[in-house]
Amino acid sequence: MTDSSINKNNTGTKTSTFGSPGRFGHDSSPFYSSRLYEGMLKKNKVDYIESPLPNGTGNRIFCKSCEKMTELPDYSVHLAVTSPPYNVGKEYDQDMTLPEYRDFLYKVFTEVYRVLVPGGRFCINVANLGRSPYIPLHMYIIEDLIKCHFLMRGEIIWDKGGSASRSTAWGSWRSPTNPTLRDTHEYILIFSKQTYYRPLKGRSPTITKDQFLTFTKSIWNFPAEPAKKVNHPAPFPIELPYRCIQLYSARDEVILDPFMGAGATAIAARNTGRRFIGYEIEKKYCDIAFKRLEEQGILPLPVGGSK
Secondary structure: OOOOOEOOOOOOEEOOOOOOOOOOOOEOHHHHOOHHHOOOOOOOOOOOOOOOOOOOOOOEEEOOOOOOOOOOOOOOEEEEEEOOOOOOOOOOOOOOOHHHHHHHHHHHHHHHHHHEEEEEEEEEEEOOEOOOOOEOHHHHHHHHHHHOOEEEEEEEEEEOHHHOOOOOOOOOOOOOOOOOOOOOEEEEEEEEEOOOOOOOOOOOOOOOHHHHHHHOOOEEEOOOOOHHHHOOOOOOOOHHHHHHHHHHOOOOOEEEEOOOOOOHHHHHHHHOOOEEEEEOOOHHHHHHHHHHHHHOOOOOOOOEOOO
16 A cells, blocks of 8 residues: 555545545545546535525425426525436326437426525436336436536435336346346436535534434435325335435425425425425326325415416
């Protein structure tokens, strides 16, 4: 080993030629100054800006497209959590080509970037599509978010194995002629706006010690949400936004879901003492989300906006 993983003053660890088994007060500058990082987006030194929400905006679902979130000022959202429509023939999907679909999402991503505070996080749940050929959708979304100037923080593998469908997709049974993989996982991609650090402005985190140790691991295990249970063709469980909210926001902060669907993000936000804003183009899903919030004893503002 050519340099120590602990500096001479014992004030913290430092990247060594063989890595560092432990990290405290870690100096990773030797790693990030390597040529591997040439030309990549890097964090900026920016002033923190936070705009208040206009009256009547918080804890509301707008029944309209999220391509233009005109209700929200710049720098007014602390965390965005969502799962975009997959453009695969669900009843709310449009039949777009892959380039058209990416252009649509790019418009939404630029709006999310606009409304986030500096250091605000964006968590996107996505599954890859098809088998012949396989579409690595998460790869395209990563490319487009980086194009939007987001900084990638990492990715979480959501292991749904325990609740995965029992349907078979082997391609060829016990033969190498055409074996086909069955996806039992999805991704949660994590990004930041402009910089990695974000001040809390006196607000309190609500995450526990055990939650922090679990949620900071890159593999999450919890079951999927049955579609029939919430009357939505592709719902994600409340546990997914709950973990993101606990890890990446503090009490009373603003949580955005630009594709609100059946309201899981709104429920998780209110159950953790946050404010939510949602966009959902289908009126019946706006109504389902509103009803689910009421059933949890949460009284949101009436559904607003129009298609």
